[in-house]
Amino acid sequence: MYRTAFVVFALVCSVLAIPQAKVDENIWEKLEQTNNVNVLVTFKKANTKAAYDRFHSLRLTSREATLNAHYSILKDHADVVQADVTAMLRKIAPGKKHYLDVLWISNELIVRDADKEVIDMLRNHPDVDSLIAEKIIPLETVTHGNFSVLDENNIMNQWGVVNVRAPTVWENGNRGENVVIGIIDTGARVTHVALSDTYRGNPGSNHNYNWFAPAGQLPIPTDTHGHGTHVTGSAAATHGLGVAPGARWIACRGCAGAGCADLDLLSCGNWMACPTTTDNQSPNCSLAPRIVNNSWGGGQNNPWYNGIITAWRNVGIVPVFSVGNSGAIFCASVTSPGDQPGVVGVSSISENNQISDFTSIGPGPNVSQKPDVAAPGQDIISASHLYDDELHGLSGSSMAAPHVAGVAALILSNRPYLSVDEVVNALKTGAAPHTPLGRVCFERSDNQRPNFHVGYGRVDAVNSAR
Structure with a gap:
C-alpha cells in the first residue's frame, strides 16, 4: 500500500x-x-x-x-x-x-x-x-478619389498601366497568359465586369481552390470594404484597368474590413502555398499561384511573416508587398513585411514619375535596400466593390504593389521557367528612372541607383518581360 x-x-x-x-x-x-x-x-x-x-x-x-x-x-x-x-x-x-x-x-x-x-x-x-x-493590423490608409461608371464603348488604358508600358508587351502577344496571381486582401467583387473573366473560378463559378475565407467566413468571393477589389483590378483586370489582363487571379480574405487579423493572414499564407476547397479540405498544391500580392502591413523590422515568405519562395511564388504610407519625408518608414528580405517591397510614384508624398521610404532594417522598386500608386482608377460597372480612384502604396505583381506575371508568361530570384532580378534590372526631387536618405540621393525612395526605379514591363 x-x-x-x-x-x-x-x-x-x-x-x-x-x-x-x-x-x-x-x-x-x-x-x-x-x-x-x-x-x-x-x-x-x-x-x-x-x-x-x-x-x-x-x-x-x-x-x-x-x-x-x-x-x-x-x-x-x-x-x-x-x-x-x-x-x-x-x-x-x-x-x-x-x-x-x-x-x-x-x-x-x-x-x-x-x-x-x-x-x-x-x-x-x-x-x-x-x-x-x-492581433489586428490596420489596413494602410489610402486616399479616396471619385467614383465613375465604366464605359464599355470607350475603353481606355489607365495611366498606371501605360506608365509601366504593359500595352507594348500586350502588342507582342503577352498579356500574362498561363500565370496565376494570388491576392491576400479584403476580398474581391467577382461579378465586376472587369474581374469576372480573369477570375480562375470562371466560367462556372467554381470557388474551390480559387477563393478562401479563413474560419469559413464566406463561401463565395466577397468584398465589403473595396480595397481588395481595387487591388485585384490593377493586377489582372480587363478593360484597361489591369497590367496583366491575360493572367488569372485567386484570392484569400486576410482582411475582414479595415483591419487584418494576423491569424487570418497566416492562414491565407498557408492556403496560397497549397490551395484547398472553400471549407479548407482536399488540398491541391498544383493550383498554387506564381505571384502573391500583399497590399497590407504594419510595424517595422518584424519578421513574423517570414516563415510564409520563405515557404513561398521555396515553391516558386514571388512575394510582392507594399511598403506603407507613412510619408516620403520620413526616412526608414517602410513597414513589415514589406521591409523584410526576400520580398519585393514597392513604393508609390505619381503620374509625373515623382515619388508620392504619402509613400513610405527606406532604408529597411539595418540600412538594408528597401524599397526594391516603385510603381504607379497615386490616383489609380480600378474596379469598385459596390457595383459591377463602377470604377473608383484610390491612392496608396497598396495601389502600387499590384502593378508590380502584374509586371511579374508578364515576365513569367514569357519565361515560365524563371526562379523567384530571377523574376526579382528582372524587375530590378528592367526598372526605369523616376523623376528625382533631390531628396536624400542616409546619405543616398534619390538620383542614385538604387536609392531609398524608389529602389532600383519604376517598374518597366518592356525591359523586364523580354
Whole structure:
C-alpha cells in the first residue's frame, strides 16, 4: 500500500513539475471582455528545420512535384507534433468545423473561439510552448478619389498601366497568359465586369481552390470594404484597368474590413502555398499561384511573416508587398513585411514619375535596400466593390504593389521557367528612372541607383518581360 501511494505521489509531482505554456497577457484581457478568443498555439517540438532539411535534400524536377513534396513533408511533420493537442480539442468540440486551423508551414495551430476552459487545457498541455492572442493590423490608409461608371464603348488604358508600358508587351502577344496571381486582401467583387473573366473560378463559378475565407467566413468571393477589389483590378483586370489582363487571379480574405487579423493572414499564407476547397479540405498544391500580392502591413523590422515568405519562395511564388504610407519625408518608414528580405517591397510614384508624398521610404532594417522598386500608386482608377460597372480612384502604396505583381506575371508568361530570384532580378534590372526631387536618405540621393525612395526605379514591363 505504501508503495502504491508513493507511485501515485511521484506521478502527481511529475505532472505538477511540467512547466505551463507561456500565455500572452492579452488573452486574459480579452477573456474578461468576451467569452471567446482566437489564439495561436506554438509547440515545443515544432522543429520545422528538420522538415525543411528533408525537403531541401530532394532532387525535384517539376514545380508540381516541388509543391506536393513541400506540403507533404511539412504537413506530415505538423500532424505528428500536434496530434495530442488536436485530438484533445476535437474531443471537447467535435461539432465545430472551423475550430482548428493547422498552420503546416510554421507548425503552429490556430484555435478559434477558445474559452477559458480551452485556454487552461492548452497551457497545461506538455506539448504546448506558448499561446499568443490574435492581433489586428490596420489596413494602410489610402486616399479616396471619385467614383465613375465604366464605359464599355470607350475603353481606355489607365495611366498606371501605360506608365509601366504593359500595352507594348500586350502588342507582342503577352498579356500574362498561363500565370496565376494570388491576392491576400479584403476580398474581391467577382461579378465586376472587369474581374469576372480573369477570375480562375470562371466560367462556372467554381470557388474551390480559387477563393478562401479563413474560419469559413464566406463561401463565395466577397468584398465589403473595396480595397481588395481595387487591388485585384490593377493586377489582372480587363478593360484597361489591369497590367496583366491575360493572367488569372485567386484570392484569400486576410482582411475582414479595415483591419487584418494576423491569424487570418497566416492562414491565407498557408492556403496560397497549397490551395484547398472553400471549407479548407482536399488540398491541391498544383493550383498554387506564381505571384502573391500583399497590399497590407504594419510595424517595422518584424519578421513574423517570414516563415510564409520563405515557404513561398521555396515553391516558386514571388512575394510582392507594399511598403506603407507613412510619408516620403520620413526616412526608414517602410513597414513589415514589406521591409523584410526576400520580398519585393514597392513604393508609390505619381503620374509625373515623382515619388508620392504619402509613400513610405527606406532604408529597411539595418540600412538594408528597401524599397526594391516603385510603381504607379497615386490616383489609380480600378474596379469598385459596390457595383459591377463602377470604377473608383484610390491612392496608396497598396495601389502600387499590384502593378508590380502584374509586371511579374508578364515576365513569367514569357519565361515560365524563371526562379523567384530571377523574376526579382528582372524587375530590378528592367526598372526605369523616376523623376528625382533631390531628396536624400542616409546619405543616398534619390538620383542614385538604387536609392531609398524608389529602389532600383519604376517598374518597366518592356525591359523586364523580354
